Amino acid sequence: MPRIGAALLSGLTLAAVTSVTGASSPAAALQIAPQLATGGPSGPEERARADIYDSLQKLPRETPVSLVAQAVGPSVVYVETEMVRPVRTIFGLQNETRNGSGSGVVIHPSGLIITNYHVVENAREIRVSFEGNPESYPAERISFVREEDLALLKIQLPDQDEGSRPLRRRARGGLRAASDRAGADRSDGGNPDAGMTDAKGPTLFPTVRMGTSADLMPGERVVAIGSPHGQTYTVSTGIISGLHRDVSVPGRDLNFRGLIQTDASINFGNSGGPLLNIHGELIGINTVMNASAENIGFAIPVDRVRQVLEDVLFPNARRTWLGFDVTEDASGLVVSKVWPMGPAEGTGLCEGDRVVALDRTAVPDAESYLLQSLQVDVGRPVDIQFARGGETFTAPIAGWDELNGFFFRDVGLTVKEILLNQNRQPFLQVEAVLPGSPADELGVLEGDLLQAARPRTRQRYPAIALSDKATLKTILDGVPAGTEIEIDAYRDMNGDLRFSNNELLKGVLVR
Structure with missing residues (x-):
C-alpha cells in the first residue's frame, strides 16, 4: 500500500484577524434588514417567496452535527504549553521559551485527558481550559508513548497534591464482612453496591463516550472538534475518506499504520482533539494532515487508542501498587496472586476472590480497575471490596509507591531515598526483603545502603551510582531476566551510623 507523506501538527499558530475596509457596518445591516422583510414588490412571485420563508422558519435549525457539538464540546480541552529549549546566540548557549497549543479530550471524570504526544513533548508547563470556562487548570503529563504519538494528561487540582507519604507495609484492621460494616457506618440496607460512584473527588469533568473503529465505513459522516490555529472550540464536519492508511511523518521518525483518513478540517492546533461519529462517540484522535493537499487529514483509530491506554499508558501512569494481581474472566476481576509481605497481605484478600470495588467505586472490568487505581494515592488507605462464596467483604488497603512495587515484584526488596554525611550524598536504603527472592539470595538486609550497580553485560562501563529509585528502575528495565548485576552496598556493622x-x-x- 503506498505511503502518504504528512506534516505533523504541532506548536501554536495565531491566526491574524483582519477587518475588510468598506464593508457595511452592523448598524447599517440592522437598518436594511427590516426593509428587506417588509418592503419591495408585492406581486405573486414575492408572495410565493414569502411563503417559502415562512416554511423555512418551521424547519429545525438543530442538526445532528450541532447535537454532537453540544454533547461532546464540554469534554474537549484547549491545551497550552510552555517549553524551554537551548539555542546558540552570540552570547553562547541560552534557553529560549516557546509556547505551543493543541487539543485533547477528557476520558475520565477525574480529569484524565488523551492527546497527542507531540502537543506536550518537552513541555515544562501544561495548562488546559474548557469552552465557556474562564478558568484554566494545570495538567501533568503522566505517561506517553512516543511511537504512537499518544500522551495521557491529568488535571491537577489544589486538593490533589499528594505531598510526601510514608511507605505502608500492610493495611490494618483485617478482614470484615461488608454486611457488618453497613450496620456500623452506613444506612444503605446492607447493599454492598450502595454509595458507589463512577468517579471519586470533589470536581468531576465531563467525558467523551468511547465508540469503536471496527465498523467504520468510507463515506460515513464524522465531526472533528479542536482548536485550529489557536481558535478554541472549532467544529468541522466531513466524511471518512478512507481507512487503514499508512502515514510517515518526515523529520520525526514516526510511521503510523491503519489511520483513518477524513476530509473534515484538521489544521494546526487540532492535534489531539476528538474525531467523532454522528452518535457523538469517539472514533479517533486527530493527529496529522497532509500539508501539500487540502482536506486530507488523519486520525488514530479509537480501538488502537484504547489498546495503548490499557497496555501502556494506564499501567505506566499508575503510582500506587496494591500488592495483588488480577485477571479478567466472564464473571469480572479475579485475584490471581496476593504478594506475601505486600500491601494486601493483611486484608484477608485471597487468590480466587472476585474484586467488586476499589475505593467505593465499582470496577466490573480490567479497564475500570486500571482507571480507578490511578486515583489511589500512595499511603492513603482505601477500601477494597471483594466477593467470596456468595459473601462480600470490605477491608482497608494502603498502597506502596509503584516503583517499590516494581522492585518488590522483580527482585524482592523495597527501598527509600536518603541523604548521608555532610556532603548530603544520596543512597538507597533497603526497607524490606522478601524471603526467597533474588535480593534475599544476594544476602541484602534491611538497613543496607545500595551504593552502585553494574550489569555484567556492561563490563567496559563504570558502575552506576544508585542515587534514586528511578536509576535503579532504569538499570533493571535495561536488562533481560536472568542477567547478573554487580551490587555495591554498605552495611553498618558496628552500629555507629557511619x-x-x-x-x-x-x-x-540475578534479575
Whole structure:
C-alpha cells in the first residue's frame, strides 16, 4: 500500500484577524434588514417567496452535527504549553521559551485527558481550559508513548497534591464482612453496591463516550472538534475518506499504520482533539494532515487508542501498587496472586476472590480497575471490596509507591531515598526483603545502603551510582531476566551510623 507523506501538527499558530475596509457596518445591516422583510414588490412571485420563508422558519435549525457539538464540546480541552529549549546566540548557549497549543479530550471524570504526544513533548508547563470556562487548570503529563504519538494528561487540582507519604507495609484492621460494616457506618440496607460512584473527588469533568473503529465505513459522516490555529472550540464536519492508511511523518521518525483518513478540517492546533461519529462517540484522535493537499487529514483509530491506554499508558501512569494481581474472566476481576509481605497481605484478600470495588467505586472490568487505581494515592488507605462464596467483604488497603512495587515484584526488596554525611550524598536504603527472592539470595538486609550497580553485560562501563529509585528502575528495565548485576552496598556493622570502606560489601544480584 503506498505511503502518504504528512506534516505533523504541532506548536501554536495565531491566526491574524483582519477587518475588510468598506464593508457595511452592523448598524447599517440592522437598518436594511427590516426593509428587506417588509418592503419591495408585492406581486405573486414575492408572495410565493414569502411563503417559502415562512416554511423555512418551521424547519429545525438543530442538526445532528450541532447535537454532537453540544454533547461532546464540554469534554474537549484547549491545551497550552510552555517549553524551554537551548539555542546558540552570540552570547553562547541560552534557553529560549516557546509556547505551543493543541487539543485533547477528557476520558475520565477525574480529569484524565488523551492527546497527542507531540502537543506536550518537552513541555515544562501544561495548562488546559474548557469552552465557556474562564478558568484554566494545570495538567501533568503522566505517561506517553512516543511511537504512537499518544500522551495521557491529568488535571491537577489544589486538593490533589499528594505531598510526601510514608511507605505502608500492610493495611490494618483485617478482614470484615461488608454486611457488618453497613450496620456500623452506613444506612444503605446492607447493599454492598450502595454509595458507589463512577468517579471519586470533589470536581468531576465531563467525558467523551468511547465508540469503536471496527465498523467504520468510507463515506460515513464524522465531526472533528479542536482548536485550529489557536481558535478554541472549532467544529468541522466531513466524511471518512478512507481507512487503514499508512502515514510517515518526515523529520520525526514516526510511521503510523491503519489511520483513518477524513476530509473534515484538521489544521494546526487540532492535534489531539476528538474525531467523532454522528452518535457523538469517539472514533479517533486527530493527529496529522497532509500539508501539500487540502482536506486530507488523519486520525488514530479509537480501538488502537484504547489498546495503548490499557497496555501502556494506564499501567505506566499508575503510582500506587496494591500488592495483588488480577485477571479478567466472564464473571469480572479475579485475584490471581496476593504478594506475601505486600500491601494486601493483611486484608484477608485471597487468590480466587472476585474484586467488586476499589475505593467505593465499582470496577466490573480490567479497564475500570486500571482507571480507578490511578486515583489511589500512595499511603492513603482505601477500601477494597471483594466477593467470596456468595459473601462480600470490605477491608482497608494502603498502597506502596509503584516503583517499590516494581522492585518488590522483580527482585524482592523495597527501598527509600536518603541523604548521608555532610556532603548530603544520596543512597538507597533497603526497607524490606522478601524471603526467597533474588535480593534475599544476594544476602541484602534491611538497613543496607545500595551504593552502585553494574550489569555484567556492561563490563567496559563504570558502575552506576544508585542515587534514586528511578536509576535503579532504569538499570533493571535495561536488562533481560536472568542477567547478573554487580551490587555495591554498605552495611553498618558496628552500629555507629557511619559507613567506611571496610563496611562495603559486593555481590551479584540475578534479575
